[in-house]
Every structure is written in structure tokens, then in C-alpha cells.
Amino acid sequence: MIIIVDDAYWVALLLSIPAAAFTVRLFIIQHDCGHHSFFKSPRLNDFVGRVIGVVTLTPHEYWRRSHNTHHATCGHLQKRGIGDVSLLTVAEYRSLSWWGRLGYRIYRMPAVLLGIGPIYLFVIKYRLPLDLVRQRPALLIGIMGTNIAIAAVIMTLGFSFGFLDVFMVQIPVVLLSSTAGVWLFYVQHQFETTYWRNKEDWNIHEASIMASSFYDLPQPLRWFSGNIGIHHIHHLSCRIPNYRLGACLAEMPALKSLNRIGLRESFACLRLALWDENAQKLISFKGLRKLSPTV
Numbered sequence: 001m002i003i004i005v006d007d008a009y010w011v012a013l014l015l016s017i018p019a020a021a022f023t024v025r026l027f028i029i030q031h032d033c034g035h036h037s038f039f040k041s042p043r044l045n046d047f048v049g050r051v052i053g054v055v056t057l058t059p060h061e062y063w064r065r066s067h068n069t070h071h072a073t074c075g076h077l078q079k080r081g082i083g084d085v086s087l088l089t090v091a092e093y094r095s096l097s098w099w100g101r102l103g104y105r106i107y108r109m110p111a112v113l114l115g116i117g118p119i120y121l122f123v124i125k126y127r128l129p130l131d132l133v134r135q136r137p138a139l140l141i142g143i144m145g146t147n148i149a150i151a152a153v154i155m156t157l158g159f160s161f162g163f164l165d166v167f168m169v170q171i172p173v174v175l176l177s178s179t180a181g182v183w184l185f186y187v188q189h190q191f192e193t194t195y196w197r198n199k200e201d202w203n204i205h206e207a208s209i210m211a212s213s214f215y216d217l218p219q220p221l222r223w224f225s226g227n228i229g230i231h232h233i234h235h236l237s238c239r240i241p242n243y244r245l246g247a248c249l250a251e252m253p254a255l256k257s258l259n260r261i262g263l264r265e266s267f268a269c270l271r272l273a274l275w276d277e278n279a280q281k282l283i284s285f286k287g288l289r290k291l292s293p294t295v
Helices: 009-034 042-056 061-075 091-092 098-107 110-127 137-160 163-191 202-209 232-237 243-251 263-271 285-287
Strands: 212-217 261-262 272-276 279-283
Touching: 009 042, 009 061, 009 163, 009 243, 042 061, 042 137, 091 272, 098 110, 110 137, 110 163, 137 163, 163 212, 163 263, 202 232, 212 232, 232 243, 243 263, 261 263, 263 272, 272 285, 279 285
Parallel strands: 212 261
Antiparallel strands: 272 279
């Protein structure tokens, strides 16, 4: 890509698609390293996770802590906010001011969730994610280490090939891969029959299965996404590496139809925005208008 960027930029743009796909696969490997499941050695998992984090722009130690918090609190209404997509219940949304409702509607717009959101998350927020750093200042060491490594790579490539050419190559890859990553995470939990419960009714084992989808992707998307679409099994046991998830699914036929979402039907998940505690399902803003104001 860097060789042809000046003479045939349209070819470089086409090549950014497989480059982004391989970046997503690298992120899934880093994801498994964060669970200490990709290798037997915890140290090797952390080492590889840190190296890949420079490519994916994701500080390994921070992301590991954030993502494991997500696993421990998935589907728990009182423990939202760490490692998940922000979601309001119908009652919470109705209690907001006009400006608050407008802000939430803008946040849930596909152009924001899949356009602005991924760039903010990977390019800006991960440079200094204050949500956990305030609680665990030690995470700052790993975060700054990743930032320094990213800056060193950019400087080396920039002085070698020219900064403009490097950014012309890298920006499309970052845009595509970060959007794909956020989309995968979104579909894994933001589907109509997902699971959200209050503290007294929440069960971690039930939530692991019911709050996660089986995103049944065709090949080669399944390979590039590292089988992460088999998300209900992943949440049931996060120590299963991505290269064993397919075999696990084959051994548990009952889970092949549970929360299954195909590629075509997955796009309908974008309209869902609110958790209806009475109906126990996600609904759209259009669906909210059909509810009684007192519900």
C-alpha cells in the first residue's frame, strides 16, 4: 500500500479492506490474550497483547480490565457503563429533559455509533481512558507505554516514507477496522431478545448465555472475526480460545439456535435503542411511541 499510494491510490484504498479485516483478526487475538486464553502462558498472553495493542491502538492492560468488567457485569442494569454500549431503559429515557433525550437519540444514531464512535474510542479515548484510570492509576503505565510505542512507529514510518503517505494508508484502515470492531460488539449484545435484569433478579450464568448473541457469519467473515460471533459460548467461558469456539458449538446443538442472528437480519438491530423492562426486550424509538405514557 505504501509503495503504490502515490501512483494508484484507488488500489491502496481497495487494499485497505483486507488490511482492516486482518486488523480485526489481530484484535480478536489480543482479546483472547486479555482473557489469558490464546496461549497457556499468562506472560506470553500479556506480551503478545501489548504488541498487538500498538497495531490496534488499544492499550492491553486497560482493555483487559475494562473487558473483564464487562464480562462480570453483562446484563446487570445497576452495573452498566464499563466496557459496554450505553443503553437506557424506557423509564430512564422518559425521565430525561428534552435536551437529554435529544443527546441520547443522537448517540444512538447509526452514523454516530458506527462513524464517530469508533474513531473517538480507538483514536482519542484509548490515549487516556479516565474511566478506569481514576480507580486504578497503575493502568496509566501500560496506557502511556502503548502511546509511546504508537508514536515511535508513526515517527519511524513517517521519516522513512513520508508522513502524508503513511496517514493516507493508515487512516482508511483505522476507519474500517474500528467500525467493524464496534459493529461486532454491538450485535453481540444489542439484539431484541437480549437480557437485562435488576440486581435481585440477575444471574451471571443466565446472563452469560441470554445477554449474548450467536452472530452466525458466513466464511471468510467468521475467520476474520475469530469466531467471536459465537458470543454466548464465549461469555459462558471466556477461557475458551477463539479457535476452539466452533468445536464447542458443534458439541452443544441446543445453542445453535439460541439468540442466533444472521448477517442480513443483524442490520435490524440498529433501530433498537431502549430496554423495555415490562416487555423484557429492546425496542426502537418508534416502538416507544406505541407504549402508554404511564408504562
